[in-house]
Amino acid sequence: MELLYLYISPGHNFRGRHDGSPGTHPIHEMAEVECVTGRGLRGDRYFDYQPDFKGQITFFADEVYQALCRRFDVFDRAPSAFRRNVITRGVDLNALVGKEFEIQGVQLLGTEPCQPCHWMDLAFGPGTEAALRDQGGLRAKILTDGVLRVTENPGRPIAARH
Secondary structure: OEEEEEEEOOOOOOOOOOOOOOOOOOOEEEOEEEEEOOOEEOOOOOOOOOOOOOOOEEEEEHHHHHHHHHHHOOOOOOHHHHOOOEEEEOOOHHHHEOOEEEEOOEEEEEEEEOOOOOHHHHHOOOOHHHHOOOOOOEEEEEOOOEEEEOOOOOOOOHHHOO
8 A cells, every 4th residue: 555645634624614614724745644542643633533533544545536537627636635634545445444454553443434525526526525425535543653654656756746
């Protein structure tokens, strides 16, 4: 599994805003993130969100992102538009639901799929919410402390990412 992007945000832009406009909290691309057992990613909006929270860390597949870009002819939105913490390549995220797995020495438990919400149509483009059914990503709990780092990929150097 490759880790192409790592993101944290200090606040919620969509959660709890169903009838209002989205928030304006920035999302920060990181070279590495600190995983804290049972608490989340240090510096992220879900850090210490609630005890035993199922979404201490979230994942989204680059393959899904690329397919959406082609399907909707949208090439001006970064993968951060989906507000997931980790953008992966080379793994079936749905297959990790209910399973313990390890990434770069960090033990995780896949808790449930990320369900797309109506905000996806605003964040990425009309039709995105429907297109993401059954492929909106993965929510997980952090079982051991550690650090996740962006995978060095010769085909996609860190300096060239958007």
